[in-house]
Amino acid sequence: MLMGPMTMTAVNLLEPSEFTRIFGNVVELAPSIASVLARRRPLRDVQHLINELYSIMDGLSDSDKVDILRRHPDLAGTLAEKGLLTAESTAEQKSAGLDQLTEQQKYDLQRLNKSYRDKFGFPFVICARENKAVAILEGLTRRMINTPQRELATGLGEVKKIARLRVLDLVLA
Numbered sequence: 297m298l299m300g301p302m303t304m305t306a307v308n309l310l311e312p313s314e315f316t317r318i319f320g321n322v323v324e325l326a327p328s329i330a331s332v333l334a335r336r337r338p339l340r341d342v343q344h345l346i347n348e349l350y351s352i353m354d355g356l357s358d359s360d361k362v363d364i365l366r367r368h369p370d371l372a373g374t375l376a377e378k379g380l381l382t383a384e385s386t387a388e389q390k391s392a393g394l395d396q397l398t399e400q401q402k403y404d405l406q407r408l409n410k411s412y413r414d415k416f417g418f419p420f421v422i423c424a425r426e427n428k429a430v431a432i433l434e435g436l437t438r439r440m441i442n443t444p445q446r447e448l449a450t451g452l453g454e455v456k457k458i459a460r461l462r463v464l465d466l467v468l469a
C-alpha cells in the first residue's frame with residue numbers, strides 16, 4: 297500500500313507491531329531498533345523521534361554496532377546488481393548515481409569495498425543520498441586509512457544520516 301507521511305499523533309497511536317513494521321527498516325534490516333523506539337513513545341515531534349533513535353544507537357555495545365553496519369549492503373555490489381536490495385537502499389543508491397557507474401568505476405568501487413571489508417570486518421557505509429558516486433569513491437579511499445574504532449564511529453554516524461532521511465520520508469516534519 298502506498299502511504300504518505302504520517303503525523304506524530306498517528307505514529308504515537310500505532311500498535312507496537314505496526315510501528316515496528318513501518319519503522320523496521322529505518323535502520324537497515326534492524327527491526328529490533330524500531331521495537332525499542334516504539335517503547336520510547338509518546339514522542340513530541342519528528343526531531344524527538346530522531347533524537348531517541350540516535351540515543352538507542354549510541355547505547356549499543358561495540359559488537360551490536362558492528363552488527364548494524366554488517367546489515368548494510370555494499371554500494372553497487374552484488375545484491376544491487378541482482379536487484380535484491382531493500383526498496384530504501386535501491387532508491388538511495390540510485391540517487392547517488394550508483395546505477396550509472398562506468399564499468400571502471402564499478403570495478404574500482406567493488407575492489408575498494410572488498411579491501412575495506414577485509415581490513416575492518418564490516419562494510420563501508422556512507423549516506424548515499426548525501427553523496428554522489430565520485431564523493432563515495434573518494435570517501436572510501438580516504439577512510440580506508442582510519443583505525444577500526446574511528447571507522448566504527450564514522451560508519452554509525454552515516455547510519456544515523458541514512459536513518460534520519462528514512463524517518464523524514466515516513467513522518468511529517
Ligand SMILES: NC(=O)N[C@H]1NC(=O)NC1=O
Pocket residue numbers: 324368369370371384385388389419420421422423424425458
Ligand atoms: N554500504 C552502504 O553505505 N549502504 C547504504 N548507504 C545508503 O545510503 N543506503 C545503503 O544501503
